[in-house]
Amino acid sequence: MNNAMVIGQYVPGNSVVHRLDPRTKITIIFIFVFVVFLANNVWSYTILTVFALLSMITSRVPLRFVLKGLTPVWFLIIFTFLLHVIITKEGDVVFEIFTFQVYSGGLIQGFAISMRFFLLILVTSLLTLTTTPIEITDAIESMLQPLKKVKFPVHELALMMSISLRFIPTLLQETDKISKAQASRGVDFRTGKLKDRIQAVVPLLVPLFVSAFKRAEELAMAMEARGYQGGEGRTKLRELKFTKLDVGIYILFIFVILGLFFTRN
Amino acid sequence: MSSNEKLVEFRNVSFRYGAEQPWVLKNCSFEIDREEWVAIIGHNGSGKSTIAKLMNGLLFPQEGEIYVAGKKVQEDTIWDVRKDVGMVFQNPDNQFVGTTVQDDVAFGMENRGFPREEMLQRLDDVLHAVGMVDYRLTEPHRLSGGQKQRIAIASVLAVSPKVLILDEATAMLDPRGRRDIMQTVAHLQANKDVSLLTITHDLQEIVQADRVIVMNEGQVWDESHPRELFSKQDDLLAIGLDVPFIASLAKALKQTGIPITKEPLNHEELLEELWTLHSRT
Ligand SMILES: Nc1ncnc2c1ncn2[C@@H]1O[C@H](COP(=O)(O)OP(=O)(O)OP(=O)(O)O)[C@@H](O)[C@H]1O
Ligand SMILES: [Mg+2]
Numbered sequence: 001m002n003n004a005m006v007i008g009q010y011v012p013g014n015s016v017v018h019r020l021d022p023r024t025k026i027t028i029i030f031i032f033v034f035v036v037f038l039a040n041n042v043w044s045y046t047i048l049t050v051f052a053l054l055s056m057i058t059s060r061v062p063l064r065f066v067l068k069g070l071t072p073v074w075f076l077i078i079f080t081f082l083l084h085v086i087i088t089k090e091g092d093v094v095f096e097i098f099t100f101q102v103y104s105g106g107l108i109q110g111f112a113i114s115m116r117f118f119l120l121i122l123v124t125s126l127l128t129l130t131t132t133p134i135e136i137t138d139a140i141e142s143m144l145q146p147l148k149k150v151k152f153p154v155h156e157l158a159l160m161m162s163i164s165l166r167f168i169p170t171l172l173q174e175t176d177k178i179s180k181a182q183a184s185r186g187v188d189f190r191t192g193k194l195k196d197r198i199q200a201v202v203p204l205l206v207p208l209f210v211s212a213f214k215r216a217e218e219l220a221m222a223m224e225a226r227g228y229q230g231g232e233g234r235t236k237l238r239e240l241k242f243t244k245l246d247v248g249i250y251i252l253f254i255f256v257i258l259g260l261f262f263t264r265n
Numbered sequence: 266m267s268s269n270e271k272l273v274e275f276r277n278v279s280f281r282y283g284a285e286q287p288w289v290l291k292n293c294s295f296e297i298d299r300e301e302w303v304a305i306i307g308h309n310g311s312g313k314s315t316i317a318k319l320m321n322g323l324l325f326p327q328e329g330e331i332y333v334a335g336k337k338v339q340e341d342t343i344w345d346v347r348k349d350v351g352m353v354f355q356n357p358d359n360q361f362v363g364t365t366v367q368d369d370v371a372f373g374m375e376n377r378g379f380p381r382e383e384m385l386q387r388l389d390d391v392l393h394a395v396g397m398v399d400y401r402l403t404e405p406h407r408l409s410g411g412q413k414q415r416i417a418i419a420s421v422l423a424v425s426p427k428v429l430i431l432d433e434a435t436a437m438l439d440p441r442g443r444r445d446i447m448q449t450v451a452h453l454q455a456n457k458d459v460s461l462l463t464i465t466h467d468l469q470e471i472v473q474a475d476r477v478i479v480m481n482e483g484q485v486w487d488e489s490h491p492r493e494l495f496s497k498q499d500d501l502l503a504i505g506l507d508v509p510f511i512a513s514l515a516k517a518l519k520q521t522g523i524p525i526t527k528e529p530l531n532h533e534e535l536l537e538e539l540w541t542l543h544s545r546t
Contacts, residue, residue, distance in 0.1 A: 134364050166364045169406040215359045222360035225321055225352045226420065227376040229344065235378050237371035237388075 009069060009125070010132050016245065017059035017130045022139035024246040025127050028253050032123050035260060036116050043263035045115055051256050052119050052126075061129045069125035070118075077114045084110030137161045138240055155231030163219070171212065178207050270335060272428055272460050273297040273320060278329035280315060289315050291483045292329070297428065302454050302461040304471040304491075307480030308505040313464045316480075317432045320462075321350035334427055348377065351421030355433040357413035361405045366397065369405070370420045377424060384423075391419040394457070395449050411442025415449055422453070428460040429453070435470065447473070468501075469509050472530040479504075492528045511535055 012018075017025075032048075039045045056066060090105025127136075141158035148154050179189065187200050273296065280290040289312045297303050305313050318324045319331055322343030331338040333346050354360045363369030367388055374384045392398045395415040405413060414434050421429060431450065435443040451473050454461050463470060471477050471491050479487040479494070481504045487494065494501070495512040502508065515529050515538075523542070529535035 134368075162364055163362065166362065166405065169404070170358055173406060218354065218356060218359035219362065221323060222352075222354055223362055223372075225323060225347060225354075226362075226373040227344065227347050227424070228372070229376065233378045234375050235381060235384070236375055237368065237381065237384050239381065 009065065009128050011061045011065050011129050013060055013130065015058055015060045015130070016249075017055060017126065019243075019245060020130075020249060021240055021242050021246045022131050022135040023143055023240060024242070024249060025131060026136070026139055026143065028249070029123055029127055031253070031257075033120060035257060036119055038260060038264060039112075039116070040264050044260050045112065047256060047259045047263060048119055049115070051253075052122050055126055056122065059126060059130050061126070065129060066122070066125065069129065070121055073117065073121050077117050080117060081110040081114040084113055133165050134162060134238070135240075137165070138238055142240055155234070159231075167215070170215075171208070174211060175204070175208060179204055271296040271332075272299050272301075272334055273462075274330075274332040275316075275319075276330045276332075278319065278326045278331060280312075280319060280324065280326045280328075289483050290319075290326070293483070293485050294329075295478055295485055295488065297460055297462060299427075300454075300458060300460055301476065302463070302474045304474035304477045305462065305464045305480060306466055306468060306471060306477060306506060307486075308466065311480040312483045313466075313480055314432055317352060317430045317462070317464060320428075320430065321347050321352060348424060349427040350430065351424065351426035351428070352430045352432065353414065353417045353421055353434045355436050357410045357417065357437060358405070360417050361413055364404060365401070366392075366403050366405075366408070366416055367401045369416055370423050373420055373424045379424075387423050391422045394422060394453060395419045409442065410438050411445045414438065414442070414446050418446075418449060418453070422457070422459075426459065428462060430462045430464070432464045433466070434463075435465070435467070443470075466506065468495075468506060468512075472509075479506075491530060495528045495530070 032051075036048060039048055085102055085106040086100075088106035088109045089101075089103050091103050091108070093101045094104050094107060095102055131139075137158050140161070141154055144152065144154045144157070182200075182203055183189070187203060189197060189200050189204075191197075192200075275293050275295050278290055278293045279288055281288045293312075293316070305316065307313050315324065319326055320333065320338070322338050322340075325339065334349050336342050336345060336349075338346050361369050362372045370388055370391060371384050374387065379387070388401075389398070392401065395418055397412065397415055397419065400408065400412070400416075408416070417434070418429070418431075431446075435446050438446065447470060450461065450463070453459065454473075461474075463474065465471065471494070474491055477487075477489060477491050477494050478485055479501075486504065487497070487500075495508065495515075498508045498512060498516055511529055511531060511534075515525050515535060519525050523539075525535075525538050527534070527538060529538055
């Protein structure tokens with residue numbers, strides 16, 4: 001149908017960041033999310049910011065895609081900044097707006113906290129920008145392997161995720177088709193009272209659910225006919241490869257963390 | 266295993282979906298040979314899909330026995346049987362499991378624990394066989410119905426089944442998609458060591474088969490070569506099957522006194538009959 005329909009925000013590419021093992025990316029981001037909270041002076045923030053910006057630049061993802069990922073949180077970033085500026089009353093008075101005094105401590109605090117936010121969002125969106133959803137699924141399956149010992153259904157979870165990924169576009173196409181069919185019979189989804197609009201959505205949801213259940217039933221049968229009997233003894237076509245590149249990135253990241261510990265107060 | 270053993274055997278099979286429900290299959294017996302192409306036709310609800318599901322153990326008969334490659338189909342043999350019986354269903358979307366073409370084709374091989382190297386090799390082979398090598402990384406929503414069905418066929422072929430069942434695999438396709446699939450299938454039949462069972466209610470699709478089984482109300486109503494079958498037009502119409510245009514045209518010609526000896530299966534054959542007519546009379 002339309003080529004614009006892509007799940008997630010993945011931007012295809014062949015950069016270093018794209019080629020990293022998704023497990024490496026997830027691990028590093030996970031650690032990054034924690035160490036961001038350890039930064040407490042200009043130098044430690046600089047180190048983390050440089051790391052995040054360098055990752056972004058090496059990924060060669062066009063800036064507008066990165067900014068698009070940030071849009072929903074701009075508000076939050078600015079809000080936290082203002083909040084700190086208003087609440088904190090430390091240091092000297094820098095300037096006054098009307099009768100309200102802005103302290104240097106408030107500016108610094110506000111700046112530091114919004115910077116944390118910004119870095120967190122930047123780095124996590126870099127994961128989804130450079131990794132396909134199916135790669136993330138594979139990585140999660142592989143990283144959760146130890147949980148199999150406590151009977152956690154790791155394989156089933158991963159299969160569920162990949163089947164959802166497979167069917168999201170199909171169901172979207174179908175929603176589109178049904179809503180056009182309903183619209184052509186005079187159903188109006190866009191105007192009118194909220195109650196009316198909710199009522200208009202019902203004839204859209206019902207056929208969608210009915211067809212989704214039918215699909216699930218047929219799919220289960222097709223899977224069984226093709227010899228699916230659970231994760232036991234299954235091999236995989238897609239494989240995750242831990243390469244020298246990953247080792248390099250880990251070493252680099254260890255230096256970043258060491259740098260952080262030396263610079264923070 | 267003796268070489269003249271049948272690949273698939275149905276022996277007096279009766280089946281119903283529940284104790285309270287009517288019998289869907291009544292005492293059915295038939296066989297499929299190695300490398301044979303058998304077509305099953307019949308009106309809606311005549312039990313065709315039920316036959317397919319019985320053949321790979323998705324359902325079990327209440328009476329009678331089913332053998333596939335010498336093994337009786339029952340609870341403890343179904344995984345072996347499913348290796349031998351590949352099935353392509355009607356809806357192209359609802360049997361596509363993978364997020365891309367290559368993932369979908371690999372699905373059956375992964376289930377059987379094929380080593381990765383072999384998967385890659387076979388992946389290449391079967392995509393060539395169905396003419397879809399350029400689509401390895403394509404997602405299903407970017408494929409046409411006919412292309413998806415070709416992938417479904419490739420997925421099944423990848424595990425080298427002994428018999429390939431197409432259950433109305435062309436029913437949801439446009440005429441061009443249909444022709445495509447039938448060509449792919451005919452090509453496979455000629456080149457691979459596989460038996461074919463095509464289920465359809467479109468008589469147009471049986472002309473290439475070696476043998477046709479006609480189902481009516483859960484019973485085997487007739488078994489014959491497509492050519493013989495086309496000469497039984499009135500009976501076919503009586504059980505609700507549409508006769509292809511060429512067959513009715515040939516019949517009309519015969520009625521006006523033109524001596525047509527061989528029941529034509531397609532345009533070319535009828536043309537052949539007609540233009541050689543003069544030299545015979
Ligand atoms: N899951 C089921 N539960 C109960 N009855 C069923 C079920 N599936 C099929 N039937 C009934 O069994 C009969 C045979 O169905 P089957 O699907 O084998 O027919 P078919 O020849 O494949 O028809 P079609 O051409 O419509 O595909 C029908 O009367 C149908 O209503
Ligand atoms: Mg059917």
